[in-house]
Amino acid sequence: MRLLRYAVLAAVCLLALAFPQLATWADQEFYISVASRVLIWGLFATSLNLLVGMGGMVSMGHAAFFGIGAYVVGITAVEAPQWSGALLVLPLAVLVTGALALVIGAISLRTRGVYFIMITLAFAQMLFYVFISLKGYGGDDGMQLLARSPLGSLKMADDTVFYYLVLALLALCLLGLARLRDSRFGRVLAGIKDNEARMESLGYATFRFKLTAFVIAGGMGGLAGALMANQNGYLSPNMLYWDQSGTALVMVILGGLGSLWGGLAGAAAFLLLEEVLAAFTPHWQIILGLVLLGVVFFAPRGLAGLFARKPR
Amino acid sequence: MKKTLLCIALAGALSASAQAADKIKVGFISTLSGPGGVLGGAIRDGFQLGLDHAGGKLGGLPAELIVEDDQQKPDVAKQLADKLIKRDKVDFMTGIVFQNIMQAVQGTVLGAETYYVSPNTGPSNLAGAGCNPYFFAVSWVSDSYSEATGKTMTDKGLNKVFVIAPNYPGGMDVVNGFKRYYKGGYAGEAYTKLGQLDYAVEISQIRAAKPDAVFFFLPGGMGVNFLKQWHQAGMGKEFPLFGTGWSFDQDTLAAVGEPTEFALNTSHWNLDLDNPANKKFVADFEKKYKRLPNEFAAQGYDAARLLDAAVRDVKGKVEDKAALGAALKAANFESVRGAFKFNKNNFPIQNYYLRQVRKDDKGRFVNKTVGTIFTDHQDAYVSACKM
């Protein structure tokens, strides 16, 4: 079983690395940008998985960071073009969304459970309504980017180059998350998820741990948003809307809560399913719904659960 | 593995067909699901009828229509546009309903020098400084309808008008078009939340303000909600209601019914426009789809007819982009709106009509044309277009 897991992992990594070459060889370059989109959604879902799966904080407002990350790219391109290099604007997106997460988290984390779901949702919806009426930044029409954020001498307009940038950033984030999970911080977070009162009585300042996780997840979500704006050359308040948060949450549950690969697996499965089913019948959402129901009842630990170690 | 093989086979087929140009591929991205799906469905039905009337061909060549649903999500639309252009290598694109979707795919489509014929949305930036040789609209600029409404209300000598619209830049653009031609005074203005459900507050405000008339622009479901509540409160008897044609298209009239009766609205097209092309369109549309067409369907139909004419004019040589552009611009087809021609920004110079919702002899609510507001009207942005 263990061997199989490593084999699958190695195959996935190889496929990810060689994908642009395979696509070019098959004369299907279009699928390179599809793959980038899957990876970016994967990053976004992974950041949410840190909150939901590892910290037990179910947020329905994660789109706030996705959207604001994108707007950092859009607004920088207009207001301060000299800062629009990827090396500046991507860290800026992480910083801004991290700071935003600090504020939202500090208020929201006073609540728990469904209250937490709804208060995070409220923050994202408020931002949605603010940006939809901001004429200076396109309002409902959103903003078009003239070019992707430049990075040294790399040809960012080339989908293959951009794909590898996204892949590298995603790999970095996954690596960081893996280390975080096995660190003292990660173990405390897991403890809080299981039984917050016990961790508190053991003397841990649980609020600070949760807030830290919230800020990291927010910054990572912001990075995903900034990449998505670059991928599409376009951003709009739609990225702040609650259905984006909902989609990411579905991806996480589908992929596997708390599993390192859950976010990525869920994003890939969800987007693929959407693509395949939509080609099959106009009423594809019925089938998607049935598949999701099937996951709830027959694969409660998500896709990652199918490959995972036996529960500890 | 199967998929890869399939891809290779497909790629082979593609490269073979590229040289022959033996068929015309049209990429049609539209909003077909969700509440906005009514509009996309009407455009698609109209476009399909246009193709049928040309014998399923465009300019004599077999036509392949690839229909995709953008779900009213900009990022989905963007990926679909990528797919149609890079993988399917379509000759034309059309179909988009909403302005923010157009903004999302504009760079991809026009950047690839693919001709886009808009069967609906007409963003003002594409009509003005951002005009583009690859973008043609068989519809209007987003504020043309409200310009016509403003003109009508000025002509009627109204001097105390209440304005209600949703608070987002697209809504404000429409209101600004109205204000460009409405010269009277205002009883009040209300700007509501996008997607608002309940309009009791605004209806109370209108009643308290005692206006001569009301101009409203509330697209989609918001407009339906407003009309129902307006009627429910018995406001129609006291205050005349003016709107844009979008809120009184035939599908809305059929669905909302009585609350729409007597409302005045503006459009560039109507069921009863007296020209042979329109008579044939309306009759055949009703025969095929068992309902009356609306302006969205008419725009879809005209888009198909325009493509047919342009491909015929270049004798199928769609690779010659310059000649194809000139052929599109010439617009050698009988439009259901009657005579029109493209301005230098590739938007129509056309008439706008005043319509009123009445019951027809079969008891259906339909628009009756009651006047011509503008003749050969040009939009407000064309002077900024350097094309």
Add this chain to the structure above:
Amino acid sequence: MNWIFFFEQCLNGLQFGLMLFLLVAGLTLIFGIMDLINLAHGSLYMIGAYLVATFAQASGSFMLAVALGLVATAIIGMAVEVLVLRGLYKRDHLSQVLATFALILIANETTRAIWGVQPLSLSVPAALSGSVELLPGLHYSTFRLVIIAVGLAVAALLYFVVVRTRVGMLVRAGASNRQMATAMGTNIKWLFTAVFGAGAMLCALAGAMLGPLLAVQVGMGENILILAFVTVVIGGIGSMRGAFIGALLVGVVDTFGRAFIPTLLRTALPPSLADAAGPSLAAITTYLLMVVVLFWKPQGLFPAGS
């Protein structure tokens, strides 16, 4: 500002609040007793509205259509409970969210497959349309008065049920005390099904009351679902009293926000700034209200079981 206008806006607030209460009551019932987060609540509301509209067109009678629609929606609700939701009570909230999200997709797409994409029309009998003059100079929509009456009647009925009956005891025991509920007897399974049917019936009632005022179309459920959840959270999840007061609070705050914020801002700020900020601020008042309430009372105004 004149008093008639102010009073009319108060009525609007009350009416909007009771409209919300019709939706929120079913949600609270289901959450309070079964500890189930039902995202598909909005779908039941949509199905209710579609059925009432269809029956009204077929029979020509609004009242008959409402009766039939209520029964039919309750049956559909109970079928869904038996087939799907019953397996979810013991699961965590996240599984419930995913499963009921799946139900939304299925319900929306099935509705579109059956009724098509065009919105349906639903109008009320002539006797209820138009307006009545409540006070000299104060005209108010008759149908909105009916909504106020129905909302108050449902509130009174639920109050009676909650205070006087065995089902009510379960509600009062609250979401936090499910073990006690399960310990109450072997018939609990069917009791749950019945409660879910009642919740679905309340949804259909909301659909029938709102259908003549709002577009009956696919997606109408999600538009209002978020507002319903905001209301539940402000009041305190699972608490019927909280649902009632939360609904009224949201109704009044939203109405007053829209009616008065833009005018008030214009007296305090330069006109251009006030015109830009006013409508945006009015659009987010309900969310602001929720954040403020949860900041001071993280369990909502009336935490269940207290």
